[in-house]
Amino acid sequence: MFKTTGKFKYRALMLMAALGLSAAGQSALAHTRLKTPVINENAAAFGSDYNAAVIGHGCTNPVTGAVDVDVIGTVVVFPDGKDSIITVGGTPHTGSLADFVTNWGNPVTKIQDRSIFDYEDYIKDSLGNKLGFWTGGGKGLKGGFRAVVPFATAGVVINEASCAKSVTFVLGIADICQITDVAGINAETVNVWAPAVGSVYDGSPTRHGYDSPATLTVNRSITPLPESCGAGVDVVVKPSANQLDRDLRINFDGKQIWPQ
Numbered sequence: 001m002f003k004t005t006g007k008f009k010y011r012a013l014m015l016m017a018a019l020g021l022s023a024a025g026q027s028a029l030a031h032t033r034l035k036t037p038v039i040n041e042n043a044a045a046f047g048s049d050y051n052a053a054v055i056g057h058g059c060t061n062p063v064t065g066a067v068d069v070d071v072i073g074t075v076v077v078f079p080d081g082k083d084s085i086i087t088v089g090g091t092p093h094t095g096s097l098a099d100f101v102t103n104w105g106n107p108v109t110k111i112q113d114r115s116i117f118d119y120e121d122y123i124k125d126s127l128g129n130k131l132g133f134w135t136g137g138g139k140g141l142k143g144g145f146r147a148v149v150p151f152a153t154a155g156v157v158i159n160e161a162s163c164a165k166s167v168t169f170v171l172g173i174a175d176i177c178q179i180t181d182v183a184g185i186n187a188e189t190v191n192v193w194a195p196a197v198g199s200v201y202d203g204s205p206t207r208h209g210y211d212s213p214a215t216l217t218v219n220r221s222i223t224p225l226p227e228s229c230g231a232g233v234d235v236v237v238k239p240s241a242n243q244l245d246r247d248l249r250i251n252f253d254g255k256q257i258w259p260q
C-alpha cells in the first residue's frame with residue numbers, strides 16, 4: 001500500500017518536473033488558475049479543500065509586450081448555482097444544479113491573508129451566501145512574481161441519484177492592474193479569466209486569456225454511480241452573464257471601486 005503510494009507520488013513528481021521543464025519557455029503564459037484544480041467530493045473534513053487562486057502573471061506592458069505589470073487587486077467568483085449555465089457531457093441541462101449537487105450555495109471561505117494585498121472582503125448574494133471574494137490594495141503583486149491567494153471551499157456533495165462522475169465549477173477571476181470602467185478593460189489594465197458567456201467581461205477573442213477560466217473539478221468519491229448510469233457523465237457549471245455582470249466587481253466601504 002505505502003509502496004504503491006510512494007511510487008505513484010514519485011511518478012507524479014517526475015511528471016510534474018518534466019512538464020515544468022518543457023513549459024519553461026512559456027512560463028509568461030501561466031494564466032491565473034486554482035492551486036488545486038481537482039478535488040474529491042465532500043473533502044472538507046479532510047482538509048483537502050484548502051486551496052488558492054494563483055496569479056500567474058501581471059498585465060501586458062504596452063511597450064515590451066511582457067505580462068509583467070503590477071497587479072493591484074483580484075476578484076474571484078464562483079457560479080451561484082441559481083441561474084448558472086449547466087452542461088452534461090457537453091449538452092445543455094435545463095434542470096437545476098440540485099440534480100447533481102445537493103449542497104451548493106455557500107461555496108467559499110476566504111483565508112485571511114495580507115501578504116500581498118491589504119484589504120479583502122466577500123462577494124455575497126442577497127441571502128449572505130459567500131460566492132467569492134476580492135482582495136486588493138497595499139503593495140500588491142510586483143511584476144515578474146506570482147501570488148498565492150488562499151481560500152477554502154465547502155465540501156461538495158454530489159447527488160447520489162445522479163449519474164455525475166464529476167462536477168466542474170467554472171470561475172470568474174479578474175486580476176486588476178489599473179482601475180477603469182468596463183470600456184477601459186483590456187490586457188493592459190486587467191487580466192480577465194472568465195468563461196465567455198456574454199457578460200461585459202468577455203472582451204475580444206484575441207485578448208490574452210479570452211474564454212480561458214480557472215476551474216474547480218469535484219470528482220465523485222463518496223457514493224457509487226447507480227448501475228443504470230454506465231460510465232457516468234461529466235457536469236460543467238458556469239456562472240451566467242447576469243451573475244458575472246453583478247458579482248465580478250469590488251465594493252469597498254459601500255462603494256463600487258472596480259469597475260468604475
Ligand SMILES: [Cu+2]
Nearest residue numbers: 028029030031
Ligand atoms: Cu497568461
